[in-house]
Amino acid sequence: MNSILKTYFYLLVLAFISTTSCTNAQEQAASVQVLARSLENKVLLRWAVDQPYEWKQANDYGFLIERATISRNGEAVIPIERQMLVSSPLKPKPQEEWIELANNDQNVAVLAQALFGKSFKTTAPSKGVLGNITAVNNELEQRFTFGLLAAEQSFDGALLAGWAFEDSKINANEKYVYKISVALTPESKIKINEGSTFAGSSLFEELPKPIGVTGSFKDNKVELSWNFDLLSSFYTSYQVERSENGSSFYKMNKAPIFNATNTEGNSTNTMFYADSIPNNIPFYYRIKGKTAFGEIGPASEIISGSAIKSLGFAPRISKKEIPDDYTAILHWEFKEEDNKLIKGFELKRSNKVDGPFATVQKDIPPNSRKTTFKNLQRINYFTIVAIGKNGVESPSFATIVQPVDSIPPMPPKNLNGVIDTTGILTLTWEKNIEQDLGGYRIFRAFSLNQEFSEITNKTHYKEEFIDTVKIKNLNTKVYYKIQAEDQRYNRSKFSEIITITLPDLTPPSSPVLKQYEVVEKGVKLKWIPSSSKDVASHSIYRKRSNEDNTLWQIVLETNNLKDTLFINELDSEPNTYSYLILAKDSTGLESKPTRPLNVTYRGSKITKEDIKFDGFVNRELRYINLSWKIKNQDVFEYRLYKGKDENNLKVYKTFNSSVKNYNDVTLTINTSYTYALQVIAKNGSISEMKKIELKY
Structure with a gap:
């Protein structure tokens, strides 16, 4: 074993x-x-x-x-x-x-x-x-x-x-x-x-085909790759099959092919397999997956191609000339005896050293060793590519060409900034589009009357900058402007200045309740406004003094800082009210409220306009009918006055609040009478007399 x-x-x-x-x-x-x-x-x-x-x-x-x-x-x-x-x-x-x-x-x-x-x-x-x-x-x-x-x-x-x-x-x-x-x-x-x-x-579900299969055919070999991660729940290993005619395939690997690394935290999800093959002969490949239960899944799409012999040599850029800001002359080395193996050269250019490169000149003769390129950009990466007669390309290493640059970048645009209550300030702006952009420089000032100071001691490369500002100082605003800088340290003009208001952590001073007066309709309040410069509004709150658990209710909120007088209209019932006033600034911070002011309101007075008093003379039945009605008042009693004229009125009758009319039968024919009604409210207030004159 x-x-x-x-x-x-x-x-x-x-x-x-x-x-x-x-x-x-x-x-x-x-x-x-x-x-x-x-x-x-x-x-x-x-x-x-x-x-x-x-x-x-x-x-x-x-x-x-x-x-x-x-x-x-x-x-x-x-x-x-x-x-x-x-x-x-x-x-x-x-x-x-x-x-x-x-x-x-x-x-x-x-x-x-x-x-x-x-x-x-x-x-x-x-x-x-x-x-x-x-x-x-x-x-x-x-x-x-x-x-x-x-x-x-x-x-x-x-x-x-x-x-x-x-x-x-x-x-x-x-x-x-x-x-x-x-x-x-x-x-x-x-x-x-x-x-x-x-x-x-x-x-049950059918097993899927392996996906993402690609093949890179090189000199005497092919490199196959495919995505194993997406099908990891189906397959634990794979087998590679090859064919010379595209129809008869045979297995290449004697042992299973599987992922041999821990994929957790690993960014790769691709599996590779390399096969040695002769050049210039077509080969066909396909991949099959195998499950943990021994099942072989369907084959992937077929990948085909031929290995091609590489040139084995490449040009080398040996010299570069820049006669003016827009022209470059490139020189390169290449063995003369190898001219017969190539069709010629191509010049390729890119903005970055790692590409992508675009062909800017074609069909350069095999015996040429220099070429001239016009229309230079600020940064240029060039490579010379030898084109083999078999179609194989052999590029040189990239080289950078930069003309003398004295042109600065454009000023940065769309500068924005936000600050939190801890003083952490974040600046952002739109990225400059210059190809040779190096970075940015940030400047700050706490007053437009002082000189801006640079707060970056080196080039800043991102379009975001984090600054820390002390909130508790005498300044309420901070100002920023930035410059763009290219790779040759040419600086742009300044961007537009951005103004950022610092968070206000200091509440405004309290207003002062100066005077109050109980008037017929309610309570008149006068106050002295808050002395803080950033005050945005004043608010007056009220609650009934005999209700300790009652929440304060806002009865006035005014944004007019010139307002110093307010009449709070109240119900007719007597009560004791508490008032306080506070100020609020532009950031929503509130001042300390004033000490509650207790005001006793005895209720509203009953006016003659609140009393409807009418009389009707009935000579046949020998009486005068008097009727009355009071508007929105709690009445304790009514007093009826009677006299030959209004100067000789005397109390004639009193009625409780439920009586609404009275028939007077104590009358003399052909005599004029003056009647007056006076209302005594439950809050103790006494109305004016409402008078009528009737002739019997």
């Missing part, structure tokens, strides 16, 4: 690095990790314990499989139907049952060695690979890692190890939850969490 292990493909050594769970998971409780593949007529299950020590113990105890039927014909199964799928725990098969399969499948041989071998040693094929296996620090971890890896490449091997199961007794109209647990005994001192997965034939 050891000899078979030694011949196992060395990519297994690299793959150990991807199994970082054996070290990271030691900080957590061990668990059974489960995979399922739903097919049309069966469900395939694969599982493994995720920590080395518990993995070894689980192989001794064995595994139990419970299936729960949770759905039938689209409806929940209540209660859930549970069934144990094995009569005894699944354990590795006896060694003799492994021999035939191990002789034909090296993955099974490695798995058997990991489970039954007296020793387990790995050999790195090269120094570079050896550096990647430093994490394999003991034999148990080696057995654990290589055993799981081998089982992932062979579903038959996983079945022999007791790490896989085929459930063929399923119904198409049902869905299941499978639970895999270790058959621990009550005396066991280890803990291994069970694992579960969801499956059912309705969840």
